[in-house]
Amino acid sequence: xxNPTRRVGVVLFQLGGPDTPGAIxxxxxNLFCDPDIIxxxxxxxxxRPLAKLISTTRAKKVQHHYQAIGGAxxxxxxxxxxxxxxxxxxxxxxxxxxxxxxxxxxxPFTAEAIEQFRAAECDEVVLLPLYPQYSSTTTGSSLNEWxxxxxxxxxxxxxxxxxxxxxxLDALVERIDEALARxxxxxxxxxxxxxxxxxxxxxxxxxxxxxxxxETVELLMERGGWPNGHRLCYQSKVGASKWLxxxxxxxxxxxxxxxxxxxxxxxxxxxxxHVETLGEIDHxxxxxxxxxxxxxxxxxxxxxxxxxxxxxxxxxxxNALGLGQGVTDRLVAAD
Numbered sequence: 001x002x003n004p005t006r007r008v009g010v011v012l013f014q015l016g017g018p019d020t021p022g023a024i025x026x027x028x029x030n031l032f033c034d035p036d037i038i039x040x041x042x043x044x045x046x047x048r049p050l051a052k053l054i055s056t057t058r059a060k061k062v063q064h065h066y067q068a069i070g071g072a073x074x075x076x077x078x079x080x081x082x083x084x085x086x087x088x089x090x091x092x093x094x095x096x097x098x099x100x101x102x103x104x105x106x107x108p109f110t111a112e113a114i115e116q117f118r119a120a121e122c123d124e125v126v127l128l129p130l131y132p133q134y135s136s137t138t139t140g141s142s143l144n145e146w147x148x149x150x151x152x153x154x155x156x157x158x159x160x161x162x163x164x165x166x167x168x169l170d171a172l173v174e175r176i177d178e179a180l181a182r183x184x185x186x187x188x189x190x191x192x193x194x195x196x197x198x199x200x201x202x203x204x205x206x207x208x209x210x211x212x213x214x215e216t217v218e219l220l221m222e223r224g225g226w227p228n229g230h231r232l233c234y235q236s237k238v239g240a241s242k243w244l245x246x247x248x249x250x251x252x253x254x255x256x257x258x259x260x261x262x263x264x265x266x267x268x269x270x271x272x273x274h275v276e277t278l279g280e281i282d283h284x285x286x287x288x289x290x291x292x293x294x295x296x297x298x299x300x301x302x303x304x305x306x307x308x309x310x311x312x313x314x315x316x317x318x319n320a321l322g323l324g325q326g327v328t329d330r331l332v333a334a335d
Contacts, residue, residue, distance in 0.1 A: 008097045009122035010090070010317055011113055012083050013129040013142035016103030017073025017274055023106060024066060028055035030105040036141035058238060065279030076103065078272040079130065081305045082313070089314040097317075098122065102146065110145045117150075124155035126317050130271050132163040133212030136205075137198055157320040163216045167312035172266070173224045174308055175300040179264050180226070182298050189262040190229050192251055193217050194281060195269040197234035197243040210244060216268055232268075236276055248285055256292035263289060265299045271309065273302035 018027040032038050032051035066072060083099035090097035098120050102113035117125065127146060131138040139160055162168050176191070183189045195213045203210050217232050233251035234244040246254070248265075255263055265285065267277045282299045289297040303309040 006096065006123040007121065008090075008095055008317075008321065009117050009120060009125045010083075010086065010097055010099045011102050011117065011125060011127050011146070012079060012086070012099060013102050013104065013110075013127070013131075013139075013146070014075060014079050014272070015138065015142075016106035016109075017075040018066065018106060019072050019076060021063070021066065021071050023072070024063060025055050025059040027106045028058050028062075031055070032058075034104070034141055036144060037137055054238070062275070062279075065275050065284065068283040069275060069278040073274050074278070075272050075274040076101070076107070078274070078302065078304050079103075082130070082272070082310065085305045085307075085310045086313050086317070089310055090317060093314060093318065095318070095321075095323075102142070104142050104145060110142070111149055114146075114150050118152075122154070124157070124321075126320050127156065127158045128313065128317065129160070131269070132161065132168060132271065133195075133209055133216060133269060134161045134207075135198055135202070135209035136207050137202060137209075159316050159320050161212065162312070162316055163212055164219065165312050165316060167308055167315060169219055169223050171303050171306050171309035171312060172220055172268075172300075174306065175303065176220070176224060176226075176264070176266055179266075179298045179300040180228075183262050183264070183296060187262050187296075188228070188260075189264050190231070190255060190260045191221075191226065192248075192255070192263055192265045193220075193230065193232045193268040194235050194248050194251075194265055195232070195244075195267075196276065197237050197245075197247070200242040200244065203244070213268060220266075220268075228264075235280055248281070249288065252285060252289050252292065252294070256289070256294055261293070261295040263294055263297050265297070267300065267302065271303045273304060277302055 018024045029051050032054045033047060038047050038050060079101050083101050087097055087099040100113045100116050101108055102110040127143060129139040129142050180189060198209055214232065221230060231251060233246050233248045235248040237243040237247060265281050267281060270277055286297045
């Protein structure tokens, strides 16, 4: 059983995002230099030149997405708010806790988070990747980077998934209910769950991401109890190789062909608003939908610092530390 008087560090992992227009290409270069993203025979020789080529090309394609949301990604701001809210919740629950943010491909990098963690002189650490479903390309990559850089001899607790957590699901149900309330009650609304796609080659190697995404959708539809039709699609494909399908663009075209006029898109794999929600969905997909005759298009807001979501994260941390239903309950029981 963990000791609640010990100083606990909680590291929140995210992919990160460019904080200026000039950071778009170097951010993408860091992304495509990741061996957990780009791996092939002789990759040590060819990975950097390939990453340079992809990032240069990709930066031109996604620049308009960033322009549509103010020129930069807000993911650092939202993640830091989550860290602050989580720290407050853990402290209120009786833990001496400090939260840190570790971004994989842009500032604050994992190395910066480690420097801050060591300066705080924590006695143990909880690793909390903010990816609800596991993939080697997200959770795996973030944890691999931490383990490459941090080998200090302290107790370490790791949370690899949380897509089944009841309060996490409740937080998503709240966001979906809020979005559905914006439609006229008399109109049938199609719920479209959109997740970040990954290459089929990754899934073929045993990555559980697709299964986790599909299970998340099933759990949500059961928990929400909505009578609406629903479907799952994927977004943000890069390159010519096969990725998870159908794409968000294909789903929108199918909906228009089926004469569905009200659509509610739920970003199912993200916990913060960023370019893939605000740019790809709420801007580009919204425009595409309007052009195809869809009358009302809504997107659920990101979980961001939703109190229900923060409560879910706090429970995850406390459970990882062996504190069950919460530190306060345990201390009261001990008295």
